[in-house]
Amino acid sequence: MMNFNAQFLPLLFSLSILTSSEACHDHKTLISSFSIDLIHRDSVFSPFYNSSLSHSQIIMKAARRSASRLKHFQGGGGGGAVITPNRGDYLMKMLLGTPLVELHAAADTGSDLVWVPCLPCGGCDPQNAFDPSKSSTFNVLPCDSQPCGSLPRQSCGDSNQCRYFYKYGDQSFTTGDLATDTINFGSAVSVSSPSTVIGCGHDNQFEDNTGIAGLGGGPLSLISQLGDEINHKFSYCLLPFSSSTTSKLKFGDQLNNVNGDAAASTPLFTKTPTTFYYVNLEGVTVGHKTVQTGQTGGNIIIDSGTTLTVLESGFYSELRDAVREAVGVEPVTNPPEPLDLCFRYEPEMEQGVEFVLHFTDNADLRLHRGNMFTVKDDLLCLLVIPSDSISILGNIAQINFQVAFDLVQNKVSFAPADCTAI
Template sequence: MAQILPLFVLLLLRLALLAMSTRDGIRIELAYIDSKSNFTTTELIRRAVDRSTVRTGRLLSQIASSHSSTDNVNSPVHVSTASYLMELAIGTPALNFTAIVDTGSDLIWTQCQPCVKCFPQPSPLYNPSKSSTFSKIQCNSTLCQALPRSSCSPDCKYLYTYGDGSSTQGYLATETFTFGSTSPVSVPGIGFGCGTQNIGTTDNSSGLVGLGRGPLSLVSQLGISKFSYCFTSFGDPTTSPLLLGSLANFSGAATKSTKFVKNPTADPMSSFYYLSLQGITVGKKLLSIPPSVFQLNQHGSGGLIIDSGTTITALEEMAFIPFMLAFRSQVNLSVADGSSLGLKLCFSVPAGLTAVEIPKVIFHFDGADMELPPENLMVEDPTARLLCLFMVGTRGMSIFGNFQQQNMHILYDLDKEVLKFEPTQCNKL
């Protein structure tokens, strides 16, 4: 009892500090991963397609591997394929670093000294021996047991591997993390992965911050009931706001909401945010898509997830093909070859043409219709004079990507288990 009481007091103190730190909410500015580059429009499109293709493939292979083995160590972490970066700091004194932000994963991790193998990063490596607030996590802790797979020798060690051969390996610890730049907020005791063997690349970042549904994610550890983001237009160099806690609020009359769908299986898929998509309308035509195409089955496959990291929406082929055919029939332009961009449906834009009529597209979610404006459907390559549908087909699961979410304030209400959304000029939020 003498040992348990101090631990209980420390837990209460940590919860009190967390409440004080987050009661006013936290605002974090997200930068699109290519926003500081000098890429042409063609290159930006190609890079976005390539990242989305790899990420979608990893998500699907992850589901397949989880069905084939109960001992797999694959995790919903997608290094170098996510789209947005956040600036934060770790330790005392605080060390600034950049991390990928990802609603499709849970673990928070960064590269650590002494590093056996690390990929190049833009900032100095975090050195736990130089921080007064660093502490290793015990093997019997809740966070250690939440890992897909862990080992003790004697620390709580983790290994996450990815479909392309990249990986992060290290041990779990707690640290003080500081979020935001204009009004920074420091939060003690956040559990994270201290990666000492990391293979791959993270596109000018030093790690990852997961916002998924699992206990290891930032939102779970902060104990917040809601968070939101609002992505600015594709190619816009301005940052996109991520709002945690009380700052995540809607006031407009155009707010709509749809319930999350829980995956019936265990980790790692239970970390994803699934939505119930019941149909799609193109123009005035409700597409003939079997209801089962978007349903999450009892084995944990199928369904549709909303994902901050995937740029391009990927629809199950049985929905994408009729969608593409209906869309093509309602655009009064000649079809062109979009293989150079990695896209399935493109149109030739004649010289001098200034306006193109694009059919209205509505995604019918459970209880809420989301109308996608033309700029959330099409992307233009001015060099090749192509206008392309920025969606692709896939098999096994559908993914609602961030291009289709741009200039839409998206709120995750974790208490009510609903997703709320309303059209917003994100660069003015």
């Protein structure tokens, strides 16, 4: 049976790490790498785990999140609102404030601001919100501060405090004060980031009681704020949703337990907004047929928060035809939404379709079958959907690859990996 189980803001802090051996000498030192766990929001490790859901139900739940999230990338919502993605699939644990309070936030390469629900708050669970009045290191930033000027949309409060506002394509939103506080990542060594810029959300209409840890390319993201301290590098290695362990997010130079010789590296392309990580997909080989995009300037976003892979509709149509040809049977007429291409499952399909993604600079990424297909009930379904305007490499397509971003050399690398060993 198939196993179908992804500079202009100055640093306001230094990243300090105290190891057990250094504690004996009562001092701190700076290092440039550390790792934390990523928890899929439907896994057994998640605070939102639902034991009654089957694997196929989890896949479909995540697929529907993809369809909703697509609106954010395409600019839905209107009214001049800031459109950013929300409700990513993978959560990270953060310890915020002094004393530390444990919170979960969605780790999201398609978003910038780090924000959490804060007391007093509307639209949040007070038991799982951050209380800034109890943190001795919490400070609200003024309207004339540089971080406030970095926000896509902001206003000035009655006390000259910087107010942020983010609205999403599905009409959910968060608004509150822009502030600084200490974030501790709770890794094997004590990793603490004083004066991290965060959004303290006092009015939130948001599914689940989590915030977002933005890992995008914009100036307020966690990656940009860490900056030199992590050599402008980070990576992740995603496990299947049903895995019995957690995925890993690594900051800095920690690329171990991967097949470096098999790594495929391709340039990143800078576009506006700077949040998104664009690469150029030149084509896809399906079985023995290659479909070309004919594009050169960066045409697909690498995203940890979108489940499905999304392709611009013209290219998707050609890929869909190639998949139908490779599978060799007619698809079903009414696939389960939001999926678009499904076949009645037969065991011989296990030997069927191979996918290779061709990126700029001869970076070829050979996918596993589980990166592109899932079995739902008696159907074999393609985990790719069309879009009117944008393409996204979703997180299922990235499972069991170490995806490493080097923002100095402006490149991303994909290396096949056993992500349980990372």
